[in-house]
Amino acid sequence: MEEFYTIQGEGFNSGKAAYFIRLGGCDVGCHWCDVKESWDADLHPLTPIDEIVSNATKYPGKAVVVTGGEPLLYNLDALTKKLKEAGIATFIETSGAYPLSGYWDWICLSPKKFKAPRKDIAPSANELKVIVFNKSDFKWAEEYAELVSPNCKLYLQPEWSKSAEMIPLIIDYVMNNPKWEISLQTHKYLNIP
Protein backbone atom coordinates (compact mmCIF):
# COMPACT_ATOMS: atom_id res chain seq x y z
CA MET A 1 0.00 0.00 0.00
CA GLU A 2 2.78 2.41 0.94
CA GLU A 3 6.40 2.62 2.00
CA PHE A 4 7.98 5.42 4.01
CA TYR A 5 11.06 6.12 6.08
CA THR A 6 10.25 7.47 9.53
CA ILE A 7 10.75 6.91 13.24
CA GLN A 8 9.05 3.89 14.84
CA GLY A 9 6.52 5.63 17.06
CA GLU A 10 5.26 2.76 19.19
CA GLY A 11 6.40 0.09 21.60
CA PHE A 12 9.87 -1.27 22.36
CA ASN A 13 11.53 0.13 19.21
CA SER A 14 9.97 3.55 19.64
CA GLY A 15 12.40 6.30 18.66
CA LYS A 16 14.38 4.22 16.16
CA ALA A 17 14.63 5.12 12.47
CA ALA A 18 12.92 2.51 10.29
CA TYR A 19 11.57 1.98 6.80
CA PHE A 20 7.84 1.13 6.96
CA ILE A 21 6.32 -1.33 4.52
CA ARG A 22 2.52 -1.18 4.80
CA LEU A 23 0.74 -4.10 3.13
CA GLY A 24 -2.85 -3.67 1.95
CA GLY A 25 -5.66 -5.92 3.19
CA CYS A 26 -7.23 -6.57 6.59
CA ASP A 27 -10.47 -8.26 7.67
CA VAL A 28 -10.04 -7.96 11.44
CA GLY A 29 -12.40 -4.97 11.54
CA CYS A 30 -11.24 -2.88 14.54
CA HIS A 31 -13.82 -0.06 14.60
CA TRP A 32 -11.11 2.35 15.85
CA CYS A 33 -8.44 1.32 13.30
CA ASP A 34 -6.31 4.32 12.32
CA VAL A 35 -5.53 2.94 8.82
CA LYS A 36 -8.95 1.88 7.50
CA GLU A 37 -7.85 2.84 3.98
CA SER A 38 -5.59 -0.24 4.14
CA TRP A 39 -8.44 -2.74 4.48
CA ASP A 40 -9.30 -3.31 0.81
CA ALA A 41 -6.23 -4.94 -0.74
CA ASP A 42 -7.68 -4.49 -4.24
CA LEU A 43 -7.24 -0.71 -3.97
CA HIS A 44 -3.48 -1.10 -3.67
CA PRO A 45 -1.38 -2.33 -6.60
CA LEU A 46 1.21 -5.05 -5.98
CA THR A 47 4.87 -4.06 -5.67
CA PRO A 48 7.62 -6.57 -6.56
CA ILE A 49 9.64 -7.80 -3.55
CA ASP A 50 12.97 -6.81 -5.14
CA GLU A 51 11.72 -3.24 -5.57
CA ILE A 52 10.70 -3.04 -1.89
CA VAL A 53 14.06 -4.44 -0.75
CA SER A 54 15.98 -2.09 -3.01
CA ASN A 55 13.98 0.91 -1.70
CA ALA A 56 14.58 -0.15 1.90
CA THR A 57 18.36 -0.32 1.45
CA LYS A 58 18.56 3.33 0.31
CA TYR A 59 18.16 4.73 3.84
CA PRO A 60 20.71 4.94 6.66
CA GLY A 61 18.38 3.22 9.15
CA LYS A 62 18.84 -0.51 8.61
CA ALA A 63 15.51 -1.70 10.01
CA VAL A 64 12.10 -2.24 8.45
CA VAL A 65 8.69 -2.38 10.10
CA VAL A 66 6.31 -4.58 8.11
CA THR A 67 2.76 -3.50 8.96
CA GLY A 68 -0.59 -3.01 7.30
CA GLY A 69 -3.37 -3.79 7.04
CA GLU A 70 -2.69 -7.22 8.42
CA PRO A 71 0.71 -8.27 7.07
CA LEU A 72 0.30 -11.95 7.98
CA LEU A 73 -2.46 -12.30 5.38
CA TYR A 74 0.58 -12.94 3.16
CA ASN A 75 3.45 -15.39 3.37
CA LEU A 76 6.36 -13.11 4.26
CA ASP A 77 9.21 -15.66 3.95
CA ALA A 78 10.57 -14.36 0.62
CA LEU A 79 10.37 -10.66 1.54
CA THR A 80 12.01 -11.05 4.94
CA LYS A 81 14.70 -13.46 3.67
CA LYS A 82 15.79 -10.86 1.10
CA LEU A 83 15.65 -8.01 3.61
CA LYS A 84 17.85 -9.93 6.02
CA GLU A 85 20.28 -10.88 3.24
CA ALA A 86 20.54 -7.13 2.55
CA GLY A 87 21.54 -6.57 6.20
CA ILE A 88 18.22 -5.09 7.29
CA ALA A 89 16.61 -5.95 10.63
CA THR A 90 12.98 -7.07 10.29
CA PHE A 91 10.22 -5.99 12.66
CA ILE A 92 6.53 -6.85 12.28
CA GLU A 93 3.32 -5.33 13.64
CA THR A 94 0.56 -7.94 13.65
CA SER A 95 -2.81 -8.80 15.15
CA GLY A 96 -1.75 -12.46 14.96
CA ALA A 97 -5.01 -13.44 13.26
CA TYR A 98 -3.20 -15.34 10.48
CA PRO A 99 -0.36 -17.91 10.45
CA LEU A 100 3.08 -16.61 11.30
CA SER A 101 5.49 -16.55 8.35
CA GLY A 102 8.75 -14.68 7.73
CA TYR A 103 12.12 -14.31 9.49
CA TRP A 104 11.87 -11.73 12.24
CA ASP A 105 14.16 -9.84 14.58
CA TRP A 106 11.16 -8.41 16.46
CA ILE A 107 7.54 -9.49 16.58
CA CYS A 108 4.98 -7.07 18.02
CA LEU A 109 1.71 -8.86 18.71
CA SER A 110 -1.29 -6.56 19.15
CA PRO A 111 -4.26 -8.90 19.74
CA LYS A 112 -7.77 -7.83 18.83
CA LYS A 113 -11.18 -8.74 20.27
CA PHE A 114 -12.69 -8.57 16.78
CA LYS A 115 -10.70 -11.54 15.43
CA ALA A 116 -8.65 -13.44 17.99
CA PRO A 117 -4.99 -14.20 17.38
CA ARG A 118 -4.07 -17.77 16.49
CA LYS A 119 -3.15 -19.63 19.65
CA ASP A 120 0.29 -20.61 18.32
CA ILE A 121 1.59 -17.07 17.79
CA ALA A 122 1.79 -15.73 21.37
CA PRO A 123 4.94 -17.68 22.40
CA SER A 124 6.84 -16.12 19.45
CA ALA A 125 6.02 -12.51 20.39
CA ASN A 126 8.86 -10.25 21.58
CA GLU A 127 6.33 -7.59 22.52
CA LEU A 128 2.65 -7.71 23.46
CA LYS A 129 0.98 -4.36 22.77
CA VAL A 130 -2.63 -4.16 23.91
CA ILE A 131 -4.75 -1.21 22.80
CA VAL A 132 -6.82 0.20 25.65
CA PHE A 133 -10.18 1.48 24.41
CA ASN A 134 -12.11 1.02 27.65
CA LYS A 135 -11.44 -0.15 31.17
CA SER A 136 -12.42 -3.76 30.47
CA ASP A 137 -9.29 -3.98 28.31
CA PHE A 138 -6.96 -4.30 31.34
CA LYS A 139 -8.45 -7.67 32.31
CA TRP A 140 -8.38 -8.75 28.67
CA ALA A 141 -4.70 -7.69 28.43
CA GLU A 142 -3.84 -9.93 31.39
CA GLU A 143 -5.33 -12.94 29.60
CA TYR A 144 -2.86 -12.44 26.75
CA ALA A 145 0.04 -11.78 29.12
CA GLU A 146 -0.48 -15.38 30.34
CA LEU A 147 0.11 -16.71 26.81
CA VAL A 148 3.36 -14.94 25.87
CA SER A 149 6.88 -16.00 26.81
CA PRO A 150 8.34 -14.84 30.15
CA ASN A 151 10.73 -12.37 28.47
CA CYS A 152 8.07 -10.79 26.24
CA LYS A 153 7.76 -7.02 26.81
CA LEU A 154 4.27 -5.91 27.87
CA TYR A 155 2.78 -2.60 26.67
CA LEU A 156 -0.54 -0.83 27.13
CA GLN A 157 -1.25 1.71 24.39
CA PRO A 158 -4.22 4.08 24.57
CA GLU A 159 -6.61 3.98 21.64
CA TRP A 160 -5.98 7.36 20.01
CA SER A 161 -9.52 8.80 20.16
CA LYS A 162 -9.90 7.71 23.80
CA SER A 163 -6.42 8.85 24.92
CA ALA A 164 -7.58 11.67 27.20
CA GLU A 165 -9.85 9.27 29.10
CA MET A 166 -7.61 6.17 29.07
CA ILE A 167 -4.17 7.66 29.78
CA PRO A 168 -4.93 8.35 33.48
CA LEU A 169 -6.25 4.78 33.88
CA ILE A 170 -3.18 3.34 32.14
CA ILE A 171 -0.81 5.38 34.32
CA ASP A 172 -2.55 4.11 37.42
CA TYR A 173 -2.56 0.52 36.14
CA VAL A 174 1.16 0.54 35.27
CA MET A 175 2.11 2.01 38.64
CA ASN A 176 0.20 -0.81 40.34
CA ASN A 177 1.25 -3.52 37.85
CA PRO A 178 4.81 -2.61 36.84
CA LYS A 179 5.35 -5.59 34.58
CA TRP A 180 3.40 -3.43 32.08
CA GLU A 181 4.79 -0.29 30.41
CA ILE A 182 3.07 2.55 28.55
CA SER A 183 3.36 2.82 24.78
CA LEU A 184 2.18 6.05 23.17
CA GLN A 185 1.78 6.66 19.44
CA THR A 186 4.61 9.20 19.57
CA HIS A 187 4.60 9.78 15.78
CA LYS A 188 1.16 11.40 16.15
CA TYR A 189 2.52 13.87 18.72
CA LEU A 190 5.59 14.51 16.51
CA ASN A 191 3.46 14.98 13.37
CA ILE A 192 5.46 12.50 11.34
CA PRO A 193 4.10 9.53 9.30
Ligand SMILES: C[S@@+](CC[C@H](N)C(=O)[O-])C[C@H]1O[C@@H](n2cnc3c(N)ncnc32)[C@H](O)[C@@H]1O
Ligand atom coordinates in the same frame (compact mmCIF):
# COMPACT_ATOMS: atom_id res chain seq x y z
C1 LIG B 1 -2.67 -0.27 11.96
S1 LIG B 1 -2.08 -1.67 12.81
C2 LIG B 1 -1.43 -2.69 11.49
C3 LIG B 1 -0.82 -3.99 11.96
C4 LIG B 1 -1.79 -5.06 12.44
N1 LIG B 1 -2.98 -5.14 11.65
C5 LIG B 1 -2.12 -4.85 13.90
O1 LIG B 1 -3.24 -4.42 14.18
O2 LIG B 1 -1.26 -5.11 14.73
C6 LIG B 1 -0.56 -1.07 13.59
C7 LIG B 1 -0.63 -0.82 15.07
O3 LIG B 1 -1.48 0.29 15.32
C8 LIG B 1 -2.32 0.00 16.40
N2 LIG B 1 -3.49 0.86 16.28
C9 LIG B 1 -4.36 0.89 15.23
N3 LIG B 1 -5.31 1.82 15.41
C10 LIG B 1 -5.04 2.41 16.61
C11 LIG B 1 -5.67 3.44 17.36
N4 LIG B 1 -6.78 4.06 16.93
N5 LIG B 1 -5.12 3.80 18.54
C12 LIG B 1 -4.01 3.17 18.99
N6 LIG B 1 -3.37 2.19 18.34
C13 LIG B 1 -3.88 1.81 17.16
C14 LIG B 1 -2.58 -1.48 16.24
O4 LIG B 1 -3.05 -2.11 17.43
C15 LIG B 1 -1.22 -1.99 15.87
O5 LIG B 1 -0.44 -2.22 17.02
Ligand SMILES: Nc1nc2[nH]cc(C(=O)O)c2c(=O)[nH]1
Ligand atom coordinates in the same frame (compact mmCIF):
# COMPACT_ATOMS: atom_id res chain seq x y z
N1 LIG C 1 5.87 6.35 12.93
C1 LIG C 1 5.03 5.31 12.94
N2 LIG C 1 5.19 4.32 13.85
C2 LIG C 1 4.34 3.27 13.78
N3 LIG C 1 4.37 2.16 14.53
C3 LIG C 1 3.40 1.31 14.12
C4 LIG C 1 2.72 1.92 13.06
C5 LIG C 1 1.75 1.21 12.22
O1 LIG C 1 0.85 1.81 11.64
O2 LIG C 1 1.88 -0.01 12.15
C6 LIG C 1 3.30 3.17 12.84
C7 LIG C 1 3.12 4.26 11.93
O3 LIG C 1 2.19 4.31 11.11
N4 LIG C 1 4.01 5.28 12.03
Ligand code: SF4
Ligand atom coordinates in the same frame (compact mmCIF):
# COMPACT_ATOMS: atom_id res chain seq x y z
S1 SF4 D 1 -6.01 -5.55 12.78
FE1 SF4 D 1 -4.69 -3.76 12.52
S2 SF4 D 1 -5.06 -3.01 10.39
FE2 SF4 D 1 -6.66 -4.51 10.88
S3 SF4 D 1 -8.38 -3.26 11.55
FE3 SF4 D 1 -7.24 -3.83 13.41
S4 SF4 D 1 -5.73 -2.18 13.75
FE4 SF4 D 1 -6.53 -1.95 11.64
Ligand SMILES: [Mg+2]
Ligand atom coordinates in the same frame (compact mmCIF):
# COMPACT_ATOMS: atom_id res chain seq x y z
MG1 LIG E 1 0.02 3.64 12.30
